[in-house]
Amino acid sequence: xxxxxVNLVIWLNGLSGNVKIFDDLMRVIASDYLMPLVFSLxxxxxxxxxxxxxxxxxxxxxxxxxxxxxxISNVVVWIININWYRPRPFVDHGDQLNxxxxxxxxxxxxxxxxxxxxxxxxxxxxxxxxxxxWMFAAASLFGLSRLYAGVFYPTDIIGGALVGIxxxxxxxxxxxxxxxxxxxxxRLMRGLSAA
Amino acid sequence: xxTDPNTVRDLFASHYFVFAFLASLGTLQIAVSNSxxxxxxxxxxxxxxxxxxxxxxxxxxxxxxxxxxxxxxxWAAGSVQADSVTREIGIASWGELxxxxxxxxxxGGLDGNKQAMWFPLGAILAFVVxxxxxxxxxxxxxxxxxxxxxxxxxxxxxxxxxxxxVNRSIFANLPASFRNFKSDIAGVWRSGIESADHWSLxxxxxxxxxx
Numbered sequence: 001x002x003x004x005x006v007n008l009v010i011w012l013n014g015l016s017g018n019v020k021i022f023d024d025l026m027r028v029i030a031s032d033y034l035m036p037l038v039f040s041l042x043x044x045x046x047x048x049x050x051x052x053x054x055x056x057x058x059x060x061x062x063x064x065x066x067x068x069x070x071x072i073s074n075v076v077v078w079i080i081n082i083n084w085y086r087p088r089p090f091v092d093h094g095d096q097l098n099x100x101x102x103x104x105x106x107x108x109x110x111x112x113x114x115x116x117x118x119x120x121x122x123x124x125x126x127x128x129x130x131x132x133x134w135m136f137a138a139a140s141l142f143g144l145s146r147l148y149a150g151v152f153y154p155t156d157i158i159g160g161a162l163v164g165i166x167x168x169x170x171x172x173x174x175x176x177x178x179x180x181x182x183x184x185x186x187r188l189m190r191g192l193s194a195a
Numbered sequence: 196x197x198t199d200p201n202t203v204r205d206l207f208a209s210h211y212f213v214f215a216f217l218a219s220l221g222t223l224q225i226a227v228s229n230s231x232x233x234x235x236x237x238x239x240x241x242x243x244x245x246x247x248x249x250x251x252x253x254x255x256x257x258x259x260x261x262x263x264x265x266x267x268x269x270w271a272a273g274s275v276q277a278d279s280v281t282r283e284i285g286i287a288s289w290g291e292l293x294x295x296x297x298x299x300x301x302x303g304g305l306d307g308n309k310q311a312m313w314f315p316l317g318a319i320l321a322f323v324v325x326x327x328x329x330x331x332x333x334x335x336x337x338x339x340x341x342x343x344x345x346x347x348x349x350x351x352x353x354x355x356x357x358x359x360x361v362n363r364s365i366f367a368n369l370p371a372s373f374r375n376f377k378s379d380i381a382g383v384w385r386s387g388i389e390s391a392d393h394w395s396l397x398x399x400x401x402x403x404x405x406x
Contacts (some may be wrong), residue, residue, distance in 0.1 A: 008386040009399070023293070024292075024293030024294075024405050025293070025296065026261060027293040028293050030297070030299070031297055032295050032296075032300075032304060032305065033211065033259065033296060033305070033310075034256070034260075035377065036310060037214065037215065037310075037314070039220060040215075040314050041218055041219065041222045041252075044219055044222055044223070044226075045222040045223070045225065045226045046225060047228060048226035048227050048230060048232065048235075048357065049224075049230055050225045050230060051229075051230055051231075052355075053358045055357070056230075056357060056358075067402075073312075074307060091208075091391075100294070101294070101297055102297050102298060102299045102302075102304075103234055103299075105299070105301065112307075120376065138358065147405070154210045164198070172343075175235075176391070176394065176395060177394055177395055177396050178394035178395070178396060179391040179392065179395050179397070179399070180383065180384055180386075180387020180388055180391055180395075180397060181397060183340075183383065183387050184380065184383055184384055187288050187376060187379065187380060187383050188376060188380070189356070189374050190355060190356030190357070190372060190376065191355070191358065191375065191376025191377070191380075192369070192372065192373070192376075193227075193326070193355070193356055193359065193360060193365055193369050193372045194322065194356070194357070195356050195357060
């Protein structure tokens with residue numbers, strides 16, 4: 001399994017260095033700023049998107065769950081990280097990789113950006129299937145770009161996606177323990193003309 | 196040249212805030228043009244508002260990623276150098292541009308927590324700007340229309356929140372929405388407690404005492 005993981009990252013990263021514009025595009029997608037902002041904007045946009053008040057309430061409840069899931073994903077990744085340190089691919093196979101990104105110092109497994117992206121995508125998918133699939137595609141592309149850049153193994157990406165999906169499921173279920181606080185918060189936002 | 200990570204972080208934070216603000220404003224315009232919330236439109240026309248939204252998002256992204264070409268920062272020597280602390284301060288060339296923003300957070304890039312702080316501020320500012328300009332738009336449209344059904348007391352009492360902003364400005368909608376909130380919230384909480392899951396934390400605490 002580990003050999004397949006290593007071979008895949010070496011093969012995919014080996015495609016870099018041929019077409020500069022493609023490498024540049026992957027560098028921008030892999031950036032810490034573009035895709036996380038896309039996920040945040042998706043949540044923000046969906047908050048205002050329902051055509052009827054009832055639909056908006058449904059969207060907004062899901063966005064609150066999504067934002068919570070996104071935050072909890074970070075905590076789950078951190079807990080995994082303090083229990084298991086998996087070195088980044090460029091640490092063990094630096095001589096075989098063409099690093100396109102700065103060398104992160106945190107552990108490789110699971111991929112935090114992918115966990116966050118999948119948690120947000122799940123929230124979007126729960127209210128709008130079509131838009132949700134686009135979000136999954138964006139989160140996968142983010143993971144792929146980091147893989148291409150040589151900073152994650154494929155299993156880190158899969159692990160990150162699973163963490164994001166699982167945390168969303170947990171948060172969605174956990175919401176019932178916090179009712180009617182969540183609904184009352186939404187009512188307050190409506191009182192402030194923001195929901 | 197050694198670069199102080201805090202100086203770099205301040206630079207990143209100001210650039211990111213503008214990026215988040217412009218992109219949020221654009222996203223908000225696309226969303227409210229689709230859902231017909233005219234009190235938040237930046238222009239009086241739906242299509243124009245939508246296209247303005249697209250333009251704002253594109254502008255935000257382009258400005259953020261092109262800024263290293265004219266603003267001095269820690270991107271002069273390219274971004275994949277292992278030790279970004281020793282990077283030279285300067286402007287990036289076209290060839291270095293794609294990776295110019297890739298600076299590790301320990302060397303002054305913005306980590307997730309900082310982004311989680313700056314993004315909501317940008318988004319809130321985008322909402323406030325939309326509400327203020329939207330109020331001017333609604334007033335302009337009102338003066339052009341001879342009659343306005345939404346000034347009736349029934350509409351003022353039933354439509355609040357974003358639904359109220361469909362035809363009202365933030366200044367007319369906010370007092371009505373907050374009044375409705377104050378009169379409703381006790382009932383919302385009570386009925387919420389009654390209908391909440393058996394394991395609801397608040398039902399366990401307040402449900403028994405109220406029963």
